[in-house]
Each structure stands twice: as structure tokens, then as C-alpha cells.
Amino acid sequence: MTKSKASVCTPDQQRELLRFMLMAREFDTAMLRLYRQGKAFGGVYSQLGNEAVSVGSAYALDRRNDVLFPMHRNIGGHFVFGQSLDQLMLNHLARNGSQMRGTDGTGHYADPALRIYGNVSHLGAMIPVAAGFSLADKLRGITTVSMTYIGDGGAQVGEVHEALNFASVHKLPLILIIENNQYAYSTPNSMEFACENLSDRAIGYGMHGVTIDGTDVELVYATCVEAVDRARRGDGPTLIETRTMRMRGHAEHDDFAYVPKELLEQWAKKDPVETYIALLDKRKVMSRDEATVLREQILADMIAAIDRALEQPWPNAEEGLKNVFMSEQVGG
Amino acid sequence: MIMTYLEAIADAIRVEMRTDKSVFMIGEDIGAYGGAFKLTKGFLDEFGPQRIIDAPISESAIIGAAIGAALNGMRPIAEMQFMDFVTNGFNQLVTVAGTTAYRWSIPVPMVVRGPSGGGVGANPFHSRNSEAWFVHATGLKVVCPAFPDDAKGLMAASIRDNDPVVFFEHKGLYRKIKGEVPEGEYIVPLGKARTVREGKHCSVIAYGSAVHMALEAAAMLEKEGIDVEIVDIRTLVPFDEDSVLASVRKTGRAVVAHEAVMTAGFGGEIAARIADKAFQWLDAPVKRVAAFDSPTPFAPTLEKAVLPNAEVLAHTIRRVCSF
Ligand SMILES: Cc1ncc(C[n+]2csc(CCOP(=O)(O)OP(=O)(O)O)c2C)c(N)n1
Numbered sequence: 001m002t003k004s005k006a007s008v009c010t011p012d013q014q015r016e017l018l019r020f021m022l023m024a025r026e027f028d029t030a031m032l033r034l035y036r037q038g039k040a041f042g043g044v045y046s047q048l049g050n051e052a053v054s055v056g057s058a059y060a061l062d063r064r065n066d067v068l069f070p071m072h073r074n075i076g077g078h079f080v081f082g083q084s085l086d087q088l089m090l091n092h093l094a095r096n097g098s099q100m101r102g103t104d105g106t107g108h109y110a111d112p113a114l115r116i117y118g119n120v121s122h123l124g125a126m127i128p129v130a131a132g133f134s135l136a137d138k139l140r141g142i143t144t145v146s147m148t149y150i151g152d153g154g155a156q157v158g159e160v161h162e163a164l165n166f167a168s169v170h171k172l173p174l175i176l177i178i179e180n181n182q183y184a185y186s187t188p189n190s191m192e193f194a195c196e197n198l199s200d201r202a203i204g205y206g207m208h209g210v211t212i213d214g215t216d217v218e219l220v221y222a223t224c225v226e227a228v229d230r231a232r233r234g235d236g237p238t239l240i241e242t243r244t245m246r247m248r249g250h251a252e253h254d255d256f257a258y259v260p261k262e263l264l265e266q267w268a269k270k271d272p273v274e275t276y277i278a279l280l281d282k283r284k285v286m287s288r289d290e291a292t293v294l295r296e297q298i299l300a301d302m303i304a305a306i307d308r309a310l311e312q313p314w315p316n317a318e319e320g321l322k323n324v325f326m327s328e329q330v331g332g
Numbered sequence: 333m334i335m336t337y338l339e340a341i342a343d344a345i346r347v348e349m350r351t352d353k354s355v356f357m358i359g360e361d362i363g364a365y366g367g368a369f370k371l372t373k374g375f376l377d378e379f380g381p382q383r384i385i386d387a388p389i390s391e392s393a394i395i396g397a398a399i400g401a402a403l404n405g406m407r408p409i410a411e412m413q414f415m416d417f418v419t420n421g422f423n424q425l426v427t428v429a430g431t432t433a434y435r436w437s438i439p440v441p442m443v444v445r446g447p448s449g450g451g452v453g454a455n456p457f458h459s460r461n462s463e464a465w466f467v468h469a470t471g472l473k474v475v476c477p478a479f480p481d482d483a484k485g486l487m488a489a490s491i492r493d494n495d496p497v498v499f500f501e502h503k504g505l506y507r508k509i510k511g512e513v514p515e516g517e518y519i520v521p522l523g524k525a526r527t528v529r530e531g532k533h534c535s536v537i538a539y540g541s542a543v544h545m546a547l548e549a550a551a552m553l554e555k556e557g558i559d560v561e562i563v564d565i566r567t568l569v570p571f572d573e574d575s576v577l578a579s580v581r582k583t584g585r586a587v588v589a590h591e592a593v594m595t596a597g598f599g600g601e602i603a604a605r606i607a608d609k610a611f612q613w614l615d616a617p618v619k620r621v622a623a624f625d626s627p628t629p630f631a632p633t634l635e636k637a638v639l640p641n642a643e644v645l646a647h648t649i650r651r652v653c654s655f
């Protein structure tokens with residue numbers, strides 16, 4: 001693991017990175033509350049501890065031209081790419097007006113205008129798709145970087161192998177971030193893979209690979225900027241393994257008693273949001289008090305968005321009985 | 333122009349690629365080699381390596397990349413070297429391609445195509461008829477042509493369709509079946525059955541290789557005074573229920589035939605619809621003719637025992653007509 005040196009970001013960028021991370025953190029906290037109140041159903045997957053990865057990586061992209069394929073612990077990236085709180089809440093709570101009309105939930109939506117294409121539940125399935133998205137533009141002579149994610153557990157799915165090899169053979173501008181948060185549901189790293197670093201696999205695909213500390217947002221950002229540059233130069237895909245800790249259960253139903261307390265305590269000291277607040281205070285980019293004001297504002301916006309979403313009715317039942325094919329739909 | 337079934341499919345793709353720059357092909361050995369069945373012979377020279385893409389042996393990556401390219405405005409055609417190997421890319425088709433319109437309202441205009449079917453001594457892993465799996469998946473269109481002209485027109489329609497299409501070519505028909513095929517642009521819309529033979533005593537509802545089986549059986553039965561009507565449904569999704577019901581209402585008898593295994597095959601669905609919606613018109617129970625529920629075996633004697641044939645079909649029609 002390498003350590004971040006002097007800031008690679010301007011003060012404005014630093015403040016923005018913090019803002020996105022705070023949004024991600026507060027979104028998670030809000031979802032947790034909604035789950036406990038019985039208002040959020042299905043799986044509520046916290047990204048607590050992963051904010052620096054999802055924000056720092058998406059922040060390295062050109063969001064007008066590149067494309068983001070986020071996974072279940074990447075809510076930060078949705079904010080970086082300009083998704084509104086209202087839309088996210090409607091999707092997560094499956095209310096009327098959600099982009100997927102209630103057919104699916106959480107971050108599974110696609111918003112082509114914002115260049116966000118969500119995942120399916122099947123881990124690894126969207127990585128070949130992300131590669132194909134870039135391939136289409138390559139055929140048109142355009143370089144569109146696709147960024148996508150997989151967990152330390154999901155990285156063992158066969159499609160991941162196929163997609164990485166394919167992307168490397170075709171020198172596609174794909175960036176895959178393996179979010180190693182030590183656990184895949186209840187299964188620790190030691191039962192998921194036997195290599196030292198998951199990024200070591202890159203060499204087998206003939207692509208660049210690196211393992212970094214995923215709690216350091218500027219390090220994540222800088223590493224991804226390099227990967228984006230490499231992709232734009234036509235030098236193909238990059239595999240980045242970020243090391244973090246999943247600070248909550250797999251989803252909120254899971255009490256994660258199988259995780260040793262000491263491990264959580266140890267990683268809590270490296271909380272990506274708290275350490276960044278301290279760093280910006282030390283650098284005099286943003287004081288702690290200013291950070292608190294910012295956080296309160298984000299929280300207020302969050303609560304307002306939740307209230308608006310909860311005022312919405314459930315989608316009309318007939319939405320479930322149509323549109324299986326594009327040929328039934330406008331534009332099909 | 334007289335073309336084989338294989339030439340007709342190649343012709344459709346060539347015509348569509350000439351007129352639409354967003355159409356490209358991806359698959360194993362489809363470039364310089366021209367594909368395992370030489371369907372893309374000459375394509376690399378005409379369209380270049382950007383549009384005729386040789387892929388590694390990675391069916392998930394091939395289908396997945398096609399989905400991604402389709403989401404990004406292209407119209408990819410992904411070749412499975414044998415349709416059997418679609419199992420390795422099954423997740424991409426079923427989980428991703430088949431759910432996208434419903435969830436996202438974004439078109440995934442792609443075709444996954446390849447040789448399927450048995451009767452050619454090819455072993456259990458190069459002979460499967462897996463079309464019913466994809467019908468059951470939801471969100472995928474499923475096409476099984478029987479004749480060269482239909483193969484061409486349906487392929488062109490599949491390429492132009494804004495939904496993902498799984499296109500089953502029967503390898504046994506590739507070079508065996510020839511016929512007149514319109515030149516240039518030619519479309520046969522998805523979801524329209526074709527009455528291949530008019531008759532008054534019994535309707536045979538079939539698709540793919542079973543249509544040829546039905547023609548053979550009808551010729552045999554004609555000498556016995558049994559006049560068979562044959563309805564080739566051509567596409568399983570969308571399914572032209574109206575044409576099937578109209579034929580059954582006319583003849584009062586139905587035999588459903590396909591080369592795929594019997595249990596939970598598409599024939600069961602057709603039989604159920606007939607029972608549900610044409611019961612009053614039926615003079616006999618609806619019968620099915622299909623393969624024995626096993627993998628397709630290798631030895632010719634075994635394969636012949638497992639797959640349906642014209643004799644069995646003719647026998648079944650006789651029984652239905654004398655019920
Ligand atoms: C192919 C597949 N198998 C099983 C599951 C069920 N599942 C969902 S998340 C998960 C654990 C994922 O762990 P990891 O990839 O490390 O990601 P994390 O949740 O830790 O971020 C499992 C087993 C799934 N979604 N997809």
C-alpha cells in the first residue's frame with residue numbers, strides 16, 4: 001500500500017470531495033433509519049467505510065463523456081455524477097416517479113442522461129457490459145472510459161475473468177475497482193481467494209494493476225486519474241484493488257457478529273470521512289465547524305428528500321404488467 | 333435467387349451491415365476463418381476487423397459486450413459457435429439483456445445467434461435445442477426459422493428489432509434446405525406464423541426442423557387420404573396465437589411438434605393455449621411429438637431413437653385423426 005503525499009487536489013476540489021463523502025455517509029445513515037422504521041425494504045447495503053472509494057474514483061472521470069457502472073456500495077458515485085437526492089430516494093423506496101417505475105430498486109436504475117448505468121444483483125454481470133459500452137465507442141473512434149466495481153467476493157465470479165481478459169485483448173478503456181472490504185457477506189478474504197493482492201491478477205491479463213488504501217480519498221482519486229489517463233492514451237484497462245473495511249453487516253438484517261470487534265475498532269480509526277475532515281481542518285481548507293455546518297445542511301436536504309419521497313404513493317399496479325419488451329414502449 | 337438456409341442468413345446480415353453502420357458481429361473464429369460453419373466467409377474482407385470482431389472463448393464476455401454496445405446505440409450480432417455454448421453466457425442473456433426493457437426502458441437491440449439442433453451425429457454438447465429456456469426467461473424474443481426465405485427475413489427483422497433476440501439456426505438445415513430468397517432488403521416480421529401447407533383434417537403446429545418433419549409426414553399421409561395443415565410458428569416469442577387457434581378451429585385436431593425435448597418444451601405451452609382457447613372445436617386430444625427427455629446421444633442408432641421423426645409424427649397424426 002502506498003501513502004498519499006501532498007494534495008493532488010485544489011482546495012475547491014478538496015471541499016467538493018468532502019461534500020460528496022458526507023452526502024454518501026448521510027444517505028447511508030438515513031437509509032439505516034428508514035430500514036429500522038420499516039420504511040425501507042429489500043436489502044439496505046451500507047457503504048460505511050467505502051465513501052473514499054466511490055467518491056474518489058467517480059471524481060476522476062469526465063462525467064459528461066465517461067460512464068459509471070456503480071455497484072451496491074457506491075452511492076457516493078451517484079452524487080458525483082449529479083444524481084438528485086429525490087431520484088435516489090424514489091428509487092430506493094420504490095415510490096411513484098422512480099426511474100424504474102417500481103420494477104426494481106436501490107441503485108439498479110440507469111440514467112443515460114447522467115451516464116449512470118446501475119447494476120443487477122448478480123455480482124460481476126455488469127463488467128462485460130461496461131466493457132461493451134466502451135467497445136461501442138471505440139468502434140466509432142471515440143474513447144469513453146467505463147468505470148465499474150466488484151467486491152472481494154464478487155471478484156471470484158467467472159464473468160469478471162472473461163471481462164478483464166476481453167477488455168485487455170481489445171485495449172478497452174475500462175477501469176475495474178475491486179473493493180476489498182475484507183468480507184463477502186460472512187466469508188472472509190481467506191476463504192474467497194488465495195493470492196496476496198487481488199490486483200496481482202492484472203499481470204495475468206496483461207494490464208496494469210495496483211492495490212491501494214481505500215480510506216484515502218485523494219489517493220483513490222490520484223490512482224484513478226492515472227488509470228483514466230492510461231485508458232485515454234489507448235493503453236487499455238486498469239485493475240485497482242482498494243483496501244477498506246465493511247463497517248456494518250452485509251445488509252442491515254445482518255448483525256455481523258462474525259467480524260472481530262478489534263478489526264472494526266482498528267479500521268474505525270481510519271474512517272475515511274472523519275480523517276478527511278481532520279485533514280482539511282489541518283490544511284486550513286475547511287474548518288471542523290464549517291464541515292459541521294455542511295453536514296447539517298446535507299442532512300436537512302436528505303430529510304426533505306425522504307419526506308417528499310414518502311409522500312409519493314406506490315407505483316400503480318399495472319406498471320408491473322407491461323413494458324417487458326421495448327416493442328410495447330414509446331421509442332421501441 | 334436460390335440460396336441455402338445458411339446463405340440466406342449470411343445474406344441478411346450482409347445486407348443489414350451494408351445499410352446500417354451500427355450493426356457489427358462478434359464471436360469466435362468469425363473473422364479470417366469465416367466461422368465454424370463458414371457463415372461469415374468473406375465478411376472480414378468486406379467489413380474489416382472493427383465490425384467483424386474475433387473474440388476470445390468467453391461467451392459471457394461476448395454476450396455481455398454485445399449488451400453494453402447495444403446500450404450504447406449499436407446493433408451487435410453475437411455468434412455462439414454452437415448454440416449449446418450459450419449456457420456459458422446464459423446469465424448475461426437472462427439476467428441482464430432480458431430484464432433491461434422492463435427495468436430501464438432502454439433498448440438492447442442485439443441478436444445472439446448460432447447453430448442449434450441435432451440429427452447430425454454431433455454429441456450431447458453440439459446438438460441441443462434450448463429455445464424453451466429463453467422463452468421462460470422473459471424479455472427475450474426467440475426465433476426458430478425453418479426455410480431460407482424466412483431465415484433471411486427474420487434475421488433482418490431481428491437485427492432491426494429493439495429487443496434482444498435469440499436466433500436459433502438449425503445446423504441440419506444449413507446446407508440441406510435450399511429455396512428462393514428475395515434479394516436485397518427483405519423483412520419477415522417477428523410474431524407472424526406461416527401456413528406452410530393447407531389441409532383440412534389435422535393441424536400440425538411446428539417450428540424449425542420439425543416443420544420439415546411435418547412436410548414429410550404430410551406427404552406420407554396424403555396417400556392415405558389424410559390432409560394435413562402445417563403451421564410454422566417461426567417465432568416463439570412473440571407467439572402468433574391467433575394463427576394457431578384459427579388453424580385448429582378449422583381442422584378440429586392438433587399435433588404439436590418440435591425437435592427439443594418434450595417435457596416443459598414450448599409444445600406444452602402451445603397445447604395448453606389450444607386446450608384453453610379452442611376446446612370446443614377439438615375432435616381429439618392435442619398430442620405432442622418431441623424428443624425423448626435425455627441429452628442428444630452420439631451414436632446414430634441412439635440419436636435416431638431419441639429425436640422425433642416423420643414416421644412418429646405421421647403415426648401420431650393418424651391416431652389423432654382416428655380418435
Ligand atoms: C452471482 C451472485 N452470487 C451471490 C450473490 C448474493 N450476494 C450478494 S452480495 C454478496 C456478498 C458480496 O461480497 P463482496 O463481493 O465482497 O461485496 P461487498 O458486499 O462486501 O461489498 C453475496 C454472496 C449475488 N448477488 N450474486
Ligand SMILES: [Mg+2]
Nearest residue numbers: 151152183184
Ligand atoms: Mg466484500
